Amino acid sequence: MMQSMLWAIAGLSAIPFALAGEVFMLGLGLASLLLALATCLLAIGVLWRRSRARRWVFALEITCFVGSLLLLLVPIGANHGPVSLMTNLALPIAVVLLLRKPREAYS
Amino acid sequence: MFNIATDHAIGLYAGLLALPLALIAIRLRPARRLVPGTVLGASVLMAMSGAIHLGLITTHRDEPITALLFLLNGVAYILLSLAFTWRWWRSASASLLAATLLGYLVYIAAGFDSPDQVAVATKLLELTALGLVLVPVRGELGRRMWRWASLAVALPLLTLVTGSTVWIVDLARPADAQHAHAGALLQATNEVVTPEQEAAAAQLYAETKAAILPYQDSRKAFADGYRPGGPSNMPSSHWMNQAYVDAGYVMDPHRPQGLVYANTKHGPVLLGAMFQMKRIGQFGPDPGGPLTAWHQHENICFTPFGFEFSLMTPFANCPLGSIDISAPPMLHVWIVDNPKGGPFAVDIDEGVVKSIDRL
DSSP states (O other): OHHHHHHHHHHHHHHHHHHTTOHHHHHHHHHHHHHHHHHHHHHHHHHTTOHHHHHHHHHHHHHHHHHHHHHHHSSSOOOOSHHHHIIIIIHHHHHHHHTOOOGGGOO | OOSOOTTTHHHHHHHHHHHHHHHHHHHTOGGGGGSOHHHHHHHHHHHHHHHHHHHHHGGGTTOHHHHHHHHHHHHHHHHHHHOTTSTTHHHHHHHHHHHHHHHHHHHHHTTSOOOOHHHHHHHHHHHHHHHHHHSOOTTOOSSHHHHHHIIIIIHHHHHHHHHHHHHHHHHHSOSSGGGOSTTEEEOOOOSSOOHHHHHHHHHHHHHHHHHHGGGGSHHHHHHTTEEEESOTTSSEEEEEEHHHHHHTOOSOTTSOSEEEEEEETTEEEEEEEEEEOSSTTOOOOOTTGGGGOOEEEOSEEEETTTTEEEEOOTTSOOOTTOEEEOOOOEEEEEOSOOTTTOTTOSSOOHHHHHHHHHO
């Protein structure tokens, strides 16, 4: 849910740049909003204990974590502040840890 | 917004220290088995937030009202983090978290403080804790609909309002003069320009202008290795010479790493040159003092699709398909009149570009 909101804000943040003429940013903004919607639906799926939703969340969080870790390790000047570490590394780890429930709990 | 204020750093250490202590405290309490994981999670996050608030008292002793608010807030958070079996725990926690979040937004909007990494991290902790507090638990009767509605509507709205307020305040009132330009860090210089610096800046301007005038013909620039980057529908484009970038020439008027062209209906019109350093954080020589301060673009979201940019959100996220990067320091030399910022400004005045397009 939290991650969905963060992606929604990232998507919305691209819109002013799209309005200023950066056409690709419009596409990326909309893609981010769709991802936010999908993440929200997955969150609902997890609450309903759907095993497929849980698997997708695992895949999504691990992808996010690995991607963010790569960005932090590659010297491209990515932000290393506490907020970045929280949202891009700690949050995916926390979600994965919290979802480590016995498989039987999910249908 | 992306810096840690020196008087806030102690709060970060206190919060990090509180994490293992809160986990141990919960582990030692048998009552933890009676409540769901969301409640325990919220308790840990509130303990961290409380420790951050208490830690900040030490560096805000000269601001009695702020220090008192930190004390009350910190103590309330710590007490609630321990009282997770209390009957009114949920309503008290939700009220305190929401009041703290909204209070902080009013505080920064009124100009009493500037948002920094410690503040934004604390707000993230509080938003997450609020979400966990609002999650209905199994077997709970009544108020479930109200909780779901809060979780689905109020929490996203509060997150959006928090992010927007922090962003607007930071853009409108940067924490320091070096961040006066959105997404860019200005080189630290002396404040008042000396006559020697003025003369050196004039010399740099004259040399650069003379050296790049042949590039008014964009075909010559192309022949010499400059290539346009970014979308052509923007008012202006940077043409970069990768060979000069790789060679690492430092402020050489005859080999500027970039040229800036206005994208007009008559074709590219030369606006100026751009010197760029090779490494992030390595500012170039500054002969004109404050007149020729370099700038480094930080926390920008770059996408290879169309080579476009946006700004990273306060929650350190970029739109899908773009990555957070920083660019090495750069210095522009505008050879056209730039009334708003002068010949070495970070940006060219949009009005100038529009007037060139109208010619």
